[in-house]
Amino acid sequence: MEFESYKQFWNDKAGSPESALAAVDGSTDETIVQRTGRFAAAQIGTALDIRAEDHVFELGCGVGRIGRELAPSCAHWTGVDIAEKMVECARERLSHLSNISLHHLERTALPMAADASIDKAYSTAVLCHMDKEDLFLYLEEMHRALKPGGLLFVDTWNLAHPIGWKRWQYEVRFWQKSDQSQRKDVARNQFCTPDELRLYAQHAGFEVLACFAGSHWIQLIGGKDLDPAQAERQRQRLTSQKDRIEYSPLFVDLFDKTVEVIYGRLHPRDALAFLDRHKGSPEEPLYRPFIQGIWKSNANVWGEPDD
């Protein structure tokens, strides 16, 4: 294992502004990071019903990909991250916004967040990169920091979905070929079933309002100390807005094709031809640069990319 702590691992990933962008999103292109940021911000903004008066908090904010898009529609946005270099990069990218705060973390705790001070908290593509003990501690911390009536959105890889299982198999095969006298990578991808994530959230004090698991990601929305009528209203709202929060079947299909390209089982040209048939969909411009990038950096396997 090359890195002993989450901090070392993610600071190394964020060694330059370009590599920090790539580490959060797979792209070094600012335009593309803004595009995927808008997509994720729309999902999370809907899940949390973000309003102009809300103080919104992101755990594992990276380069501020999502905060940059959400901050203009809330009262204050706070982003925290274990990697100082990610926070530096976020500070630069969000320098035009006056209603934001950024902090780096030293351990699995959120000391900068006072008890009952936050309206909405979220963490995306973060809890999947840590041990379950840390995942649970962060859920407890976000519960402490939320106001009564506050909402939480978290996600992680879904082991119970066929594509989630396929993605996990990648980790298994990787480990099978690794030097097993070394410990596993500290920030490797980790997976949950929906029931497992629910259990952690409930034990951290949340009432689970929705748990969408129809894709390779589990997306859980929880509430803190809601009265029964409030909880019922949120449940109904989330059911009616599910299509705007959950990943679409096309998104899942495209993710599957991307994994096949990464495994070397599908030529990127075929994945791009599939994308051609879906021009005009919101998903197509998210995946096209990603697949083009994989082809470009693996020209030794696939040949030079087509123009």
Ligand SMILES: C[S@@+](CC[C@H](N)C(=O)[O-])C[C@H]1O[C@@H](n2cnc3c(N)ncnc32)[C@H](O)[C@@H]1O
């Ligand atoms: C894949 S990136 C996602 C960033 C951001 N949420 C986004 O979607 O653009 C994962 C982020 O989580 C942060 N992170 C990883 N482990 C962490 C930990 N134990 N505590 C806090 N942040 C962590 C990393 O530094 C990195 O910025």
